[in-house]
Amino acid sequence: MASSAVSDRPGRTPHRVSGRLFAAGSSAFIEASVEFGVGSVCLIGVDGNMGAIRSLTEVTIDRPVVGLPRRLRFPGGEVFESDDHDKFEAALAYAEGRSKRKSGALGLGPVKLIALALLAVLLPVGVFLAMPYAADGVARALPRSIDNAIGASAFEEMDGRLFRASRLAPKTKSNLNRLFREIVDASALDPDDVRLRLRMASHKGLNDNAIALPDGTIVLFDGLVEIAENEDELAGVLAHEIGHIEHRHSLRQAVRAAGLGLLVTIFVGDSASLLEELAAAGVFATELSYSREFETEADVTSARIMRRLGRDPEAMVLLLRRLHRDCNDDCEESGFWSTHPGLRERMESVGAGTE
Amino acid sequence: MSDLTAVGPASFRPIRHEFVFTGDARTYFAICLRTFLLAVVTFGIYDAWGTVERRRYRMGNTQVAGHGFDYHASPIVLLIGRFVAIGVIIGIQLSVTFLPPDILGYISPAFSLLVLFGMPFVVLRSLRFHVRNTSYRNIRFDFVGGYWGAFFVTIIAPFLVGITVGLIFPWYRAKYQKYIWNNVKLGRSGFSLEMPMWPLYRAFIVTAVLGILLTVGYFALAFPGSFHLASALDIGSSVQIELLLIALTLIYALALAAVMFIFTTALRNTTGRNLKLEGGHSFGSNVHSMKLAWIVLSRGLLATVTLGLLLPWATIQIHRYLVSETALLANGDLDRFVAAEVDPGGAAVSEFGAMEGIADGVFSGI
Ligand SMILES: [Zn+2]
Numbered sequence: 001m002a003s004s005a006v007s008d009r010p011g012r013t014p015h016r017v018s019g020r021l022f023a024a025g026s027s028a029f030i031e032a033s034v035e036f037g038v039g040s041v042c043l044i045g046v047d048g049n050m051g052a053i054r055s056l057t058e059v060t061i062d063r064p065v066v067g068l069p070r071r072l073r074f075p076g077g078e079v080f081e082s083d084d085h086d087k088f089e090a091a092l093a094y095a096e097g098r099s100k101r102k103s104g105a106l107g108l109g110p111v112k113l114i115a116l117a118l119l120a121v122l123l124p125v126g127v128f129l130a131m132p133y134a135a136d137g138v139a140r141a142l143p144r145s146i147d148n149a150i151g152a153s154a155f156e157e158m159d160g161r162l163f164r165a166s167r168l169a170p171k172t173k174s175n176l177n178r179l180f181r182e183i184v185d186a187s188a189l190d191p192d193d194v195r196l197r198l199r200m201a202s203h204k205g206l207n208d209n210a211i212a213l214p215d216g217t218i219v220l221f222d223g224l225v226e227i228a229e230n231e232d233e234l235a236g237v238l239a240h241e242i243g244h245i246e247h248r249h250s251l252r253q254a255v256r257a258a259g260l261g262l263l264v265t266i267f268v269g270d271s272a273s274l275l276e277e278l279a280a281a282g283v284f285a286t287e288l289s290y291s292r293e294f295e296t297e298a299d300v301t302s303a304r305i306m307r308r309l310g311r312d313p314e315a316m317v318l319l320l321r322r323l324h325r326d327c328n329d330d331c332e333e334s335g336f337w338s339t340h341p342g343l344r345e346r347m348e349s350v351g352a353g354t355e
Numbered sequence: 356m357s358d359l360t361a362v363g364p365a366s367f368r369p370i371r372h373e374f375v376f377t378g379d380a381r382t383y384f385a386i387c388l389r390t391f392l393l394a395v396v397t398f399g400i401y402d403a404w405g406t407v408e409r410r411r412y413r414m415g416n417t418q419v420a421g422h423g424f425d426y427h428a429s430p431i432v433l434l435i436g437r438f439v440a441i442g443v444i445i446g447i448q449l450s451v452t453f454l455p456p457d458i459l460g461y462i463s464p465a466f467s468l469l470v471l472f473g474m475p476f477v478v479l480r481s482l483r484f485h486v487r488n489t490s491y492r493n494i495r496f497d498f499v500g501g502y503w504g505a506f507f508v509t510i511i512a513p514f515l516v517g518i519t520v521g522l523i524f525p526w527y528r529a530k531y532q533k534y535i536w537n538n539v540k541l542g543r544s545g546f547s548l549e550m551p552m553w554p555l556y557r558a559f560i561v562t563a564v565l566g567i568l569l570t571v572g573y574f575a576l577a578f579p580g581s582f583h584l585a586s587a588l589d590i591g592s593s594v595q596i597e598l599l600l601i602a603l604t605l606i607y608a609l610a611l612a613a614v615m616f617i618f619t620t621a622l623r624n625t626t627g628r629n630l631k632l633e634g635g636h637s638f639g640s641n642v643h644s645m646k647l648a649w650i651v652l653s654r655g656l657l658a659t660v661t662l663g664l665l666l667p668w669a670t671i672q673i674h675r676y677l678v679s680e681t682a683l684l685a686n687g688d689l690d691r692f693v694a695a696e697v698d699p700g701g702a703a704v705s706e707f708g709a710m711e712g713i714a715d716g717v718f719s720g721i
Pocket residue numbers: 240244295298
């Protein structure tokens with residue numbers, strides 16, 4: 001009897017794995033075994049009859065999942081299934097001429113696992129630290145026309161709706177325009193790239209402020225002019241705003257924010273909701289830190305322009321101190337959630353480089 | 356006479372096979388840990404493989420009558436789908452940021468129409484992708500639902516629910532279940548589902564009444580009550596009142612969430628008990644709403660406070676409970692299922708599969 005002959009010599013068939021065979025496209029199955037040779041596999045019926053010897057390249061072997069049956073698909077559509085993982089893996093390793101894979105759900109030794117975990121911590125941190133540089137590179141490669149388009153549409157949005165006409169005296173206005181031209185000439189900006197223009201306006205909430213739009217428009221609000229005690233203070237503010245435009249801060253902030261969003265999507269993904277909340281808070285704090293970085297960059301540019309004109313680079317900070325006199329020491333230090341650096345730090349930024 | 360009873364309907368008494376989950380949370384946790392770490396170091400690329408492996412573990416260990424389910428989706432296809440989804444999202448964000456408002460004004464209505472008519476397509480393709488990639492005992496499931504059916508249950512029915520202030524919500528959920536199950540096949544054998552409406556409406560009314568009572572109770576206690584309660588307990592400090600309010604709100608939110616399980620459980624049980632599979636097979640579902648609510652809410656809470664570390668464990672616990680309350684009432688043996696067509700695994704088939712996977716990626720991406 002063939003079947004007894006097979007079971008009589010299990011020692012001589014170490015690469016035989018028992019299991020069940022589904023006929024092609026059927027849910028019915030029979031008991032069967034497969035025997036692996038080097039580079040080949042052969043089906044063996046319960047009666048011991050051997051099927052055709054197949055090359056391993058002809059069959060498909062499903063990727064293993066811990067604890068689940070191993071499956072081998074024959075070209076004719078038959079599927080062999082075995083619950084004997086260890087034997088299947090050993091026989092397959094023999095057939096493929098390699099060593100046995102680590103079993104278990106981790107499938108990794110402790111050294112590899114620790115290395116992997118370490119890499120999984122270091123890599124995102126590294127990428128997170130490197131991202132701003134990459135994003136700035138992307139922003140630099142983009143043409144100035146994008147800045148201009150964003151600025152122009154932003155200006156149209158705000159003009160007339162948010163801004164009211166300036167109530168400054170015509171004399172003051174012409175003085176400010178003259179001052180602005182003086183600063184523009186001292187800046188490093190190429191007039192072919194950006195056309196800088198000053199617009200004076202009044203506004204209820206924003207009144208003691210100035211803003212820079214990426215297309216080169218600088219909006220100076222009446223309140224700031226009224227509180228200023230000398231020309232240098234306003235000159236410093238205008239030079240600071242030109243610094244924002246020169247270093248393309250709006251665009252860089254947008255590209256960095258997009259990069260940050262991408263990193264969060266990649267590394268946090270769709271996990272538990274609390275982690276997403278934390279990630280959102282982290283993104284917000286990081287964007288604020290970028291904002292503070294850009295403010296410092298604009299302050300340094302302002303000081304450079306002011307020094308070139310023989311004006312006082314620290315005057316701007318004195319104006320800001322007067323503006324924020326109510327908040328005393330709170331405005332002196334940078335906070336985790338502040339958009340601008342503290343005034344003490346800004347004084348250092350504009351003072352740096354003075355001989 | 357005794358012969359008659361023997362050959363009567365009683366002789367076709369179905370064989371009851373309970374669904375069991377044979378996996379364990381420890382192994383699943385290890386799989387999740389490994390696939391997560393590999394996903395992190397490959398910038399998320401490996402997650403396509405991880406997703407397939409995790410799903411295969413869950414499905415393979417979901418067994419009935421001694422056999423588990425298998426999942427055959429190709430990770431590469433999932434990956435392409437995700438890339439397409441990310442591309443679409445980035446494209447939308449860029450156009451919203453950089454396009455001038457007047458051009459955006461023209462594009463956005465067209466885009467809304469695209470979403471309206473594209474959504475059922477994406478839902479349908481995603482569903483079909485998952486169903487077709489699932490098998491039991493060497494037989495693939497199939498999904499044969501059409502576009503307009505999907506359009507009805509994803510666009511028209513929710514709209515009708517809206518204009519009837521939610522009163523036909525049970526009808527809508529039943530319609531959705533019917534759309535799915537009446538289009539699922541195991542090989543050549545089709546599933547069929549008739550949904551009796553009374554169990555759904557009963558559960559819906561109970562859920563709604565309890566939800567309203569809870570809300571009324573919460574507002575009655577929380578607002579005027581917080582001060583009375585504070586003075587009654589003789590606690591003057593506002594911090595304590597704050598804490599009391601937070602505790603009350605938390606209890607309210609949990610109770611409301613638990614109440615919602617009354618309806619979802621009824622929907623699940625009604626679907627399970629009325630589902631038929633060609634060949635005289637039927638199913639049983641006996642999920643207890645409050646038990647499920649307890650398992651989901653307690654495990655979910657633990658998973659959340661551990662920042663997702665216990666999520667694999669929570670997933671398995673919930674899955675195990677749902678599986679354990681499900682049964683197959685088989686008419687005879689399960690050897691007679693036949694594949695719709697013997698899948699040769701040809702290039703055209705995998706191309707087709709790729710399209711579906713992309714639809715799936717877009718769906719899960721948004
Ligand atoms: Zn600034």
